[in-house]
Amino acid sequence: MASETLLRIGELSRRSGVSPELLRAWERRYGLLRPERSTGGLRLYGPTDLERVRRMRQHLADGLAAAEAAALAAGPLPAAEAGSSVVSPVALRRELHDAVVAFDEHRVQTILDGVLAASSLDVLLRDVVLPFLEDLGQGWERGQVSIAQEHFASSVLRGRLLGLARGWGHGFGPRAVLACPPGEYHDLGLLAFGLALRARGWRIAYLGAHTPVETVAEAADALEPELVVLAALDGERWSEIAAALQALAARHRVALGGAGAVAAAEAGVDLLALPADPVAEAERVTALVMAAR
Amino acid sequence: MASETLLRIGELSRRSGVSPELLRAWERRYGLLRPERSTGGLRLYGPTDLERVRRMRQHLADGLAAAEAAALAAGPLPAAEAGSSVVSPVALRRELHDAVVAFDEHRVQTILDGVLAASSLDVLLRDVVLPFLEDLGQGWERGQVSIAQEHFASSVLRGRLLGLARGWGHGFGPRAVLACPPGEYHDLGLLAFGLALRARGWRIAYLGAHTPVETVAEAADALEPELVVLAALDGERWSEIAAALQALAARHRVALGGAGAVAAAEAGVDLLALPADPVAEAERVTALVMAAR
Amino acid sequence: MASETLLRIGELSRRSGVSPELLRAWERRYGLLRPERSTGGLRLYGPTDLERVRRMRQHLADGLAAAEAAALAAGPLPAAEAGSSVVSPVALRRELHDAVVAFDEHRVQTILDGVLAASSLDVLLRDVVLPFLEDLGQGWERGQVSIAQEHFASSVLRGRLLGLARGWGHGFGPRAVLACPPGEYHDLGLLAFGLALRARGWRIAYLGAHTPVETVAEAADALEPELVVLAALDGERWSEIAAALQALAARHRVALGGAGAVAAAEAGVDLLALPADPVAEAERVTALVMAAR
DNA sequence: ATAGGTTTTGTCAAGCTTTTGTACAT
């Protein structure tokens, strides 16, 4: 606790990636940091200052003006970062794992409640649920989890994510139609993508697993969405539906996610690939659509 | 209410299918509409005007002279169809149907909210959701609903039911392990059965669609439930897994639900059939288990 | 409320997809937005402005004239859209407060629906409803909330919680008899406790506010519950009924909740105090009963 | 239905100011 590591401006600059001049400018103009001074007048920064600078940069990356970013970053640190019960995503995933192994649905729910209360939806998806699903998808190579537990976990998570999805068709943002291609029954990643889009203002029409491309086309023709997204864990799915995809892409903007999406997208015309994780791709796609308007 | 949507003539024309010139002619000749005017003199039509134009067209199609048609259509609108506070299940299903056809997720949720506020879970399941699913399952013989809308509806309902299922693994009651056999992906009926059990105090472990019988056995061996339930819409599923079912029934009490469940249960030993609707069967099974205690 | 994210026009443009020039034109011509200004005169937009712009665009897409679209979009935001998917408990309580002050029952229900869909019942009770009631009581003391508003909030919340309580006497778990002592009319905390118990599998018999201890004893003698719970906000209630409580505790396990419960429990024999919040106490009591089984 | 004039609305430009990262002199 008492071991206070005080950094000088050069070290803070190196750790934060912000030039010393700029750090001084932020201090002078916005009072972002209030470093102590050495007897010789050198700035000495405490451990929270680095976190403040990181928040400043995050807000700038979000598009806020420097003055606004600083006003937000200079405020008190939210409890999550302040120190007490900072549970790492890794620890959370292990807790989830234990709860699933015990078929303890209530504990799973409680853990998710905790994450949701302490952080954002993005964090829940990117750092907890999706990595956890990745483990699931890899067949639990350590052999500690049975198929039964995998089914159980899927069910509970699907319920939770669909709960967060309530009302996601409502509003005024751009529309997206989401579906998995025929034969693909793993829709949790797509669900997460839908939630990440929703958090960015989109309206979602969700068709779920195992949907024929013609069916997707019907919905797209009816709704005229800004984006149609198909996602599959299994890269085999794409080749069988290449022709139908092309027909769809002729009338709508179509994106492909999941394994093999890049290859499948390159094999066609006017197909957008979503190779990265759902949250990142939601961010990217949103920027893209906003720019196109 | 200040929130009145005023349309200009072009939009009214688009929505009514009547050319702007004709709309103006009807106004001049018969006084069919009395639009407000913008400061610049443009016509601004209120929400009732569209209805008036539709009535005008209907009367014309019925063979009335334009002057007569206008005289009828210009009259006051009959009291809106709004109102009826106590809604019959049939009306609710039609409302649900309309909302699904429009891909209006929010409306679906609102309708379900209303049912849940006014009645019990049993009513929601037995009289609304399950009959509605039945219609879905019959392929919407009237041809008014596409596969896309069926997928959409399944998704929304699954989310809703899973939301009601939260915490259903917790408590003191008898345990049930629920799953659909391999190849069966329609799990909404099973979900409804689980909820009906939960409302009667059971603890539920839900494995969901497409679960190998061996996987069900794993879970059952781990949890030692009072009851294991497999359900399938597709009666074909049972024969392929008859042997595995017998092995399971040797160690646990096993019940089969859905189409062909009676035949499948009679073909084996110690298999309980659940032929009636999920709510009724939940009641029966509960009585059975209580008696056995 | 220092943590308000203010956007400059460029960022609002990027997020909404509307050019800065057009945003300024909409402001000048229709007063769509009323941004604050920086000291230098730059426009600074609040978080609701983005939603307003989205609504404007939607109305335009629906065919409304810009002037009409703006008139609709400039109005107050409906509760459902105001918040993004996941909101902090603090923000939720503020929203609830606003809805109650406006006597807007539908908005209250919508807010509660959202919490219930996104989180568990425990969260609804522990982090939203109960703190909200606490705030409301204090607001009333300080004269910021009228008695009418408090009554309104109580009745709406009671209706909602009772709706969730449907069927809670059913099942297999341990039984609990719940009541408030004579003179005590605030039963919402007790209701919340009952729901938290129910979520843990208990069967609840609820006698409600202002119940003579003899009446509680009658019910307890008939039902032989694992636990009898009396709760009062007003600590004065206990002394008058100390003797009757002792008689009850001789035949049943009795717990006391609410203000002064600890003192009252210590003043007697075999009385269990429930000093913490209802959810935590429900958890504790359940563990206790499970251990005893 | 057409013609000729008006209103509405999105876009653009010119000239000036504010904001902000970086550089430089002390």
Added chain:
DNA sequence: ATGTACAAAAGCTTGACAAAACCTAT
């Protein structure tokens, strides 16, 4: 380390303009 300077980026106001939509009258 401090303080000042500077220039690019972003923003402000005013004014104008043209295409689309709409008006009246013939």
